[in-house]
Each structure stands twice: as structure tokens, then as C-alpha cells.
Amino acid sequence: MRIIKDTTPLADGFRMPGEFEPHEGCIMIFPERSDSWQYGGYAARKAFVEIAGAIAESEKVTVCASAKQYDNARALLPEAIRVVEMSNNDAWARDYCPTFVTNDKGVIRGIDWGFNAWGGLEDGLYFPWDKDNAMARKLCDLMDKDVYDHRDFILEGGSIHVDGEGTCLVTEACLLSKGRNPQLSREQIEQQLREYLNVSTIIWLPCGIYQDETNEHVDNICAFTAPGEVVLAWTDNQEDVQYEMSLACLRVLEQARDAKGRKLKVHKLPLPEPVCITKEECKGLDLCWDEPTRVPGERLAASYVNFYIANKHIVMPGFGDPADEKAKNILQELFPTREIVQIYARDILIGGGNIHCITQQIPSERL
Numbered sequence: 001m002r003i004i005k006d007t008t009p010l011a012d013g014f015r016m017p018g019e020f021e022p023h024e025g026c027i028m029i030f031p032e033r034s035d036s037w038q039y040g041g042y043a044a045r046k047a048f049v050e051i052a053g054a055i056a057e058s059e060k061v062t063v064c065a066s067a068k069q070y071d072n073a074r075a076l077l078p079e080a081i082r083v084v085e086m087s088n089n090d091a092w093a094r095d096y097c098p099t100f101v102t103n104d105k106g107v108i109r110g111i112d113w114g115f116n117a118w119g120g121l122e123d124g125l126y127f128p129w130d131k132d133n134a135m136a137r138k139l140c141d142l143m144d145k146d147v148y149d150h151r152d153f154i155l156e157g158g159s160i161h162v163d164g165e166g167t168c169l170v171t172e173a174c175l176l177s178k179g180r181n182p183q184l185s186r187e188q189i190e191q192q193l194r195e196y197l198n199v200s201t202i203i204w205l206p207c208g209i210y211q212d213e214t215n216e217h218v219d220n221i222c223a224f225t226a227p228g229e230v231v232l233a234w235t236d237n238q239e240d241v242q243y244e245m246s247l248a249c250l251r252v253l254e255q256a257r258d259a260k261g262r263k264l265k266v267h268k269l270p271l272p273e274p275v276c277i278t279k280e281e282c283k284g285l286d287l288c289w290d291e292p293t294r295v296p297g298e299r300l301a302a303s304y305v306n307f308y309i310a311n312k313h314i315v316m317p318g319f320g321d322p323a324d325e326k327a328k329n330i331l332q333e334l335f336p337t338r339e340i341v342q343i344y345a346r347d348i349l350i351g352g353g354n355i356h357c358i359t360q361q362i363p364s365e366r367l
Contacts, residue, residue: 001135001140001141001144001146001148001149002146003112003146003147003149004109004146004147004148004149005250007135008196009101009109009195009196009197009198010194010195011195012103013103013104013197014101014103014109014111014198015097015101015102015164015197015198015311016100016101016160016162016199017100017101017164018163018164018201018226018227018298019161019223019224019309020225020226020307020309021164021363022311022366023059023311023361023362023363024059024060024108024362024363024364024365025059025060025065025361025362026055026059026060026062026187026310026359026360026361027062027063027093027097027183027360028048028052028061028063028091028093028286028358028359028360029063029064029065029088029097029135029309029358030064030065030072030083030091030110030209031044031048031091031095031351031358032068032069032091033043033091033126034199034285034286035126035205035286035287035293036090036091036285036293036352037287037347037351038281038284038347038350040284042351043192043347044073044347044348045076045350046089046227046347047075047153047344047345047347048080051079051308051315051358051359052077052081052294053077053081053322054107054315054341054343055310055313056078057310057313058311058312058313059310059311059361060082060332061080061081061082062081062084062139062306062367063077063081063082063141064082064083064084064085064086064093064135064139064333065083065085065086065150065355066085066086066087067085067087067144067218072083073088076078084142084290086135086138087131087134088131088132089117089126089128089130089131089132090126090222090331091351091358092132092158092352092353092357092358093157093238093357093358093359094156094157094219094353094356094357094358094359095106095115095118095132095156095157095159095214095357095362096113096115096133096135096144096157097135097136097139097360098110098112098136098140098147099113099160099196100196101197101198101363102363102365106364106366108145108365109145109146109148110136110137110145110146110147110148111136111147111148111150112136112137112140112149112150112156113136113150113151113156113157113194114151114152114153114155114239115132115136115156116129116133116154116155116180117132118214119177119179119180119212120179122156122177122178122326123177123179123215124151125288125352127289131153137149139287139298142289144172144275148194148196151294152182153181153192153298154179154181155175155180155192156214156217157216157219157360158214158218158220158244158353158356158357159174159175159214159218159219160197160218161219161222161224162197162199162224163226163227163258163259164227165227165258165259165260165297166198166199166200166201166258166260167199167200167201167202167203167258168197168201168202168203169203169218169222169223170192170193170202170204170205170218171204171205171206171207171215171216171221172206173207173208173216174208174214174215174217174218175189176213178268179217180215181319183363184194186204190202194259194276198260201257201259203252203256203280205222205252205253206245206249206252206254207235207248207249207302208220208229208297208301209245209302210245211299211300211301212301213301213355214352215218217357218314219305219306219356220233220301220305220306220353220354220356221233221246221249221305222249222253222305223301223356225335226334227258227260228260228262228263228264228265229264229265229266229334230253230264230265230267231266231268231269231305231331231334232250232267232268232269232305233246233255233303233305234246234250234268234269234319235271235305237355240274252347253266253326254266267334268328269303269331270304270326270330271302271303271304271323272319272321272324273322273323274302274303274324275320275321275346276297276298276299276300277294277295277296277297277298277350278296279296281294282295282296282349298364300349300350301352301353302349302354303354304317304331304365305356306324306353306356306357307331307355308355308361309335309338309361311318312337312338313341314331314332314335314338314339314340315340315341315343315355315359316328316340316341316342316355317342317343317344317348317349317354318342318343318345319344319345319349320346324342326343328340343355
């Protein structure tokens with residue numbers, strides 16, 4: 001593995017593909033953190049295993065597990081899934097595993113962004129985060145991929161979504177937050193995205209999902225389903241605080257043009273009714289630095305947009321809500337060649353994210 005410090009993906013002719021392009025595989029991390037995953041994480045592990053199994057039907061899945069949990073992960077996961085021992089602070093593969101880029105020869109490289117637990121000492125969610133911050137480089141070494149060293153720029157994989165043709169979606173709430181890169185202007189942040197993702201157009205949505213503690217990652221509110229097409233988390237309930245947030249995003253999307261000059265086609269993906277954590281669920285969570293990570297009645301950032309696009313499947317969350325089936329049907333219309341697999345994901349949501357947050361795709365080397 002070569003650590004690349006003196007050039008960028010743009011200069012070298014690499015780009016980040018859209019998630020809907022062919023994959024070589026997917027990375028996940030086995031959950032165990034007791035202040036994230038209630039009652040020892042057993043319910044969350046069941047969901048993780050089900051998700052990993054669904055993705056593994058059409059692409060190679062690698063699951064990273066700590067030394068303490070390796071044997072448990074190996075016993076629970078299907079034989080076709082690779083399990084590797086790798087230390088971690090938590091299980092959010094999207095945010096600190098490598099972002100992979102490719103060139104027109106099919107060469108794959110990784111990007112090692114800086115990670116500070118979604119805000120560092122300003123408003124981060126846990127400390128330390130050093131093991132997470134080391135994972136991107138370790139995984140590139142494991143997979144024999146050269147890696148761009150960009151640890152001086154704080155960015156999580158869930159805060160970007162690209163179409164593979166030069167357009168990137170982000171939210172102002174996240175990328176302009178004080179805990180990320182406060183020394184950089186909006187224009188300077190855009191330049192970093194252009195240099196490392198090889199995009200020319202950045203569409204800034206104002207916000208994300210209400211109560212999303214990542215400072216409102218874009219992958220929970222809006223995602224590309226194809227070049228020129230996006231899904232947007234939506235509610236018709238004007239009394240819900242999320243209504244104005246989604247409406248503000250819709251207004252931006254309706255005025256936007258992508259890197260090819262196309263007007264975006266926006267598909268509204270309904271939100272479930274507000275999902276709130278129960279007192280019993282809170283009892284199963286350990287304290288983090290003497291403070292509870294959840295309080296009874298707290299609204300969680302539930303969204304169907306937080307799905308993973310696998311080679312032959314869409315793996316999406318379900319919440320036991322009447323909107324589950326409607327959201328599933330919409331995604332089936334948008335992805336007619338893929339099977340929609342809906343997995344009950346409340347136990348992942350309690351941890352702070354969902355299916356897209358716990359997965360990171362590796363693009364295919366085949367042209």
C-alpha cells in the first residue's frame with residue numbers, strides 16, 4: 001500500500017463513483033459499544049447480521065470486529081462473509097472507512113479523511129475516536145489499495161452523496177459546523193470536495209433530518225438514485241418540524257442543476273411517524289462520560305432514505321410503520337432491476353444511524 005501525500009484524485013484522474021454503479025464489495029463493523037447499542041448490542045447484532053447477509057448475496061462483504069468480538073462475529077455471520085480483526089471505537093463504517101475512488105482503467109484507491117466523532121471537542125458524540133480514525137488506512141492496507149492521506153480535513157462518508165458524473169450533495173448544517181473544519185470557508189471546503197471526489201458541482205442543502213446528531217448528514221435526507229434523480233425524505237404534516245426542513249431542501253433541489261446541466265428529478269420518499277425511544281430502551285444503554293446518551297421520549301432521526309444500494313438489492317430500513325410498504329414500493333419503482341429488502345432497523349436507529357450509516361461500498365475494478 002502506498003500512502004499518497006503529494007497529489008489528489010482529481011490530479012490523478014480518479015473520481016468517486018455513484019453508489020448505484022457496480023461494487024466489488026462492502027465493509028461493515030461489528031457493533032459492541034454499550035453506550036450506543038442497548039442491552040449489550042444483541043438486538044443490533046441481529047439486524048447487522050441480517051443486513052450483511054442480504055448484501056452478501058451480490059457482493060463480497062467484509063466485517064471488521066474487535067479482538068473481543070471476533071469469535072462472536074464469525075459464529076453469527078454467514079461463511080461467505082469475511083471477518084477480520086480490527087480495533088474500533090464504534091460501528092459506523094460509512095463515516096470512517098475509506099471513501100473509494102476509481103479511474104478509467106479500473107484502479108481503485110482509498111481516501112483517508114480525518115474523523116473526530118462528528119464534531120470533536122466542539123460537539124462530538126464520543127471520545128476517544130482514535131481507533132476509528134485509523135481504520136481507513138488499515139483497510140486500504142488489508143485490501144492492497146493505495147490511499148490518499150487527507151486526515152487534515154474532517155469529513156464523514158455520510159456527509160456526501162455523489163452521482164458519479166460530477167455532482168455532490170451535502171448539507172450546510174454538517175459541513176459548515178464548527179466541529180468540522182472551522183478554519184475553512186465554504187468555498188475552501190468546496191475546493192476540497194472538487195479535488196478529492198472529482199466533482200464540479202456541489203449542491204448545498206440547508207439541513208437534514210430533525211435530531212440527526214451527526215449535524216444532519218445528507219445521506220439521511222437526500223440521495224442519488226441515478227444521475228439526475230434523487231429521493232428526498234418528506235412529510236406532508238405541516239405541524240411536524242421536519243416539514244419546513246424538507247421543504248427548504250426541496251426548494252434548493254428544484255432550482256439546482258447538476259454537473260451535466262440537468263434539472264434534478266425529485267422523488268419524495270415518505271417519512272415514518274416520529275420514532276421516539278422508550279424508557280425501557282434507555283435503561284439498556286450505558287452512560288457516556290457520566291451522561292446518558294438517550295432520554296425517554298427523545299425523537300430519533302428515522303428516515304427511509306438511509307438505504308444501501310447493493311449490486312442486486314436495495315437494503316432499506318423498516319420501522320413497523322404504515323409508511324414502510326409505501327416507501328418500499330417507491331424504491332422498487334426507482335430500482336426496477338434490484339430486489340428491495342426491507343429490514344426492521346429500530347435497533348440500529350437507537351444507536352444513532354441506519355443501514356447506509358453502517359455500510360461502505362467498494363467500487364468494482366471491472367470496467
